[in-house]
Amino acid sequence: MRKEDLALWNSSRKDLKTNIYNKRKEINVIKGQLYVRPVCAICNKPFDDYNEPSMHEVLITRGDVRGLDINNHYVLNEPVNVVLVHEGDCHIYAQHTPEGKMKCFKQIVKYETLELIIRYLDVVKSSYPTLKLDRANQLVAAYRSSSEYWT
Secondary structure, three states, rough: OOHHHHHHHHHHHHHHHHHHHHHHHEEEEEEEEEEEEOOOOOOOOOOOOOOOOEEOOOOOOHHHHHOOOOOHHHHHHHHHHHHEEOOHHHHHHHHHHHHHHHHHHHHHHHOOOOHHHHHHHHHHHHHOOEEEEHHHHOOOOOOOOHHHHHO
16 A cells, blocks of 8 residues: 555545544533543443544444455445544444444434435445345344334
8 A cells, every 4th residue: 555545545435533523522521521422332431532433334344345445445434434432442342242232323323314324325335235234234124123213
């Protein structure tokens, strides 16, 4: 990968993370203090000044686009595909458990809507017909079958 491509990729990731951080803020009261900050998709606790969040891909991951040209990796950099999580246990839980994946998905639905997620997946499917979307399709189906979807 060329140095310029990597720099542009990292810049787009940083911009997305900043946008998500600023858009997904919630009001929390902790020990009598009011905080307006984004919360971790897993533990639902706000991020603080000392613990920078990690950005986690939910529907389509870096592993899914491995082997594609770097210009095709930008499909990952969409608000409907990412959440912020605490590094460490929360990130591991998000990556490796069905419950963690669903918590992340639900946070995306909360901020971006299921309709936008489905539109995103339709565009990805038509643009990248060989890309596997099994994880994303399973999350959508599980969410739709949950009681939360119907209330």
